Amino acid sequence: MFVDRVKIKVKGGNGGNGIVSMRREKFVPLGGPDGGSGGDGGNVILKADSNKSTLLDLRYNKQIFAKKGGSGKSKKMSGRTGEDVVLAVPVGTVIRDIENDILIADLKEHGQEAIVAKGGRGGKGNFAFMSNKYPAPDFAQQGEIAVAREIEIELKLLADVGLVGFPSVGKSTFLSVVSKAKPEIADYPFTTITPNLGVVMTKDGRSFTIADLPGLIEGASLGKGLGHQFLRHIERTRVIIHMLDMGNETGRDPVEDYEIINNELSSYQYHLMLRPQIVVANKMDLEGAKENLARFKETYPDIEIFETTTIFQAGVDKVLYKAADLLETTPAFPLLDGASKGVVYKFIEEKEDFKVVDLGNGSFELFGDKLLREFRMLDFESDKASFHFARRLRIMGVDARLRALGAKDGDTIIIDNYEFEFID
Numbered sequence: 001m002f003v004d005r006v007k008i009k010v011k012g013g014n015g016g017n018g019i020v021s022m023r024r025e026k027f028v029p030l031g032g033p034d035g036g037s038g039g040d041g042g043n044v045i046l047k048a049d050s051n052k053s054t055l056l057d058l059r060y061n062k063q064i065f066a067k068k069g070g071s072g073k074s075k076k077m078s079g080r081t082g083e084d085v086v087l088a089v090p091v092g093t094v095i096r097d098i099e100n101d102i103l104i105a106d107l108k109e110h111g112q113e114a115i116v117a118k119g120g121r122g123g124k125g126n127f128a129f130m131s132n133k134y135p136a137p138d139f140a141q142q143g144e145i146a147v148a149r150e151i152e153i154e155l156k157l158l159a160d161v162g163l164v165g166f167p168s169v170g171k172s173t174f175l176s177v178v179s180k181a182k183p184e185i186a187d188y189p190f191t192t193i194t195p196n197l198g199v200v201m202t203k204d205g206r207s208f209t210i211a212d213l214p215g216l217i218e219g220a221s222l223g224k225g226l227g228h229q230f231l232r233h234i235e236r237t238r239v240i241i242h243m244l245d246m247g248n249e250t251g252r253d254p255v256e257d258y259e260i261i262n263n264e265l266s267s268y269q270y271h272l273m274l275r276p277q278i279v280v281a282n283k284m285d286l287e288g289a290k291e292n293l294a295r296f297k298e299t300y301p302d303i304e305i306f307e308t309t310t311i312f313q314a315g316v317d318k319v320l321y322k323a324a325d326l327l328e329t330t331p332a333f334p335l336l337d338g339a340s341k342g343v344v345y346k347f348i349e350e351k352e353d354f355k356v357v358d359l360g361n362g363s364f365e366l367f368g369d370k371l372l373r374e375f376r377m378l379d380f381e382s383d384k385a386s387f388h389f390a391r392r393l394r395i396m397g398v399d400a401r402l403r404a405l406g407a408k409d410g411d412t413i414i415i416d417n418y419e420f421e422f423i424d
């Protein structure tokens, strides 16, 4: 089965907790702090693998969680790092964050990887908090809770050339005579229901990949037929072979078909009409083909058109040469959101360490990834830890900012749904 789009939930492992521990030695009544930090949680990683051709495995695997980090140990020993989960996906896989609607990665080469969910950081043990000011800190940090995110994983075929046209015009037959691919061929519409890929070698030794796509019909760009679902696979192609059935058997009119398909390509969001097109008049062996072709040429005198009879392999070499020529001069089209170089790796960047919002009535709310991260790693049980956090706020300049905004003794400070009193 060919599965080319799945949604899954991913979450890195939580960070391990740091611990509080004091060295105990015979004859040394008060040893220094030696509580180790927690290990970082594991990441969820997707890795492009050329042996994979579909996303089928992921379809039955809706939630993927990496392992959490281990707690710190005494003697300054860190907890173990949580194991990563690495999932193999086909080359050509595009990953986006659903909630933020951003592209996370575009895996174009075998072996490329992207972290789709980061593990939480390990909390610091009391040893890590030791300083001149705190020679013997007796508090530690909790491990960071990893954030779950929903991602959409999509396979966009990496073919150089895409075969498009109405159903039954002979696209699969073309692919079967120019490559080793063995697509199903029959005289009913939508014989091809999933794309087929083939590798072409021209007689002058040039090689490229070609994708045979399900037939398009009028309204395909709006979701009619099977075409819509697969139009997006054309997004990666650089050259389009637009195939027409010049025979009279189907009762369709090739001139009209040509216009309908082009309308669909231009209505579709990926600017598919920007790709150079090779127009192919197929089934030239059939009755009426010559007349139809003459009519096409009259309507479009400036368009170069290649005549083929794919069942006899007639005329196909010229089409392949033309495709190879065009590929030499046509650069890759960037994906709609700008990714083209391979792995893009985007997490929303934090601009400032913190932000203070005056809510009025003596209430202020604190925001900021860094600040929240530290806050969430607080060990609430320990007064000392809270004291340390308060000191951090002072060092980061949060206190000063609050005062500048007019915060007074007794005002309410909100962090992450918790309320505190401002003490000046």
Ligand SMILES: Nc1nc2c(ncn2[C@@H]2O[C@H](COP(=O)(O)OP(=O)(O)OP(=O)(O)O)[C@@H](O)[C@H]2O)c(=O)[nH]1
Residues within 6 Å of the ligand: 166, 167, 168, 169, 170, 171, 172, 173, 174, 184, 185, 186, 187, 188, 189, 190, 191, 192, 193, 213, 214, 215, 216, 282, 283, 284, 285, 286, 308, 309, 310, 311, 312
């Ligand atoms: N007479 C004649 N028949 C052809 C030619 N090329 C293909 N056919 C026939 O046309 C029918 C449809 O061919 P396919 O290659 O399956 O067409 P397709 O465009 O892939 O169709 P879909 O997969 O349904 O979109 C088959 O019965 C082929 O044998 C040709 O050059 N001449």
Ligand SMILES: [Mg+2]
Residues within 6 Å of the ligand: 171, 172, 173, 183, 184, 185, 191, 192, 212, 214
């Ligand atoms: Mg077909």
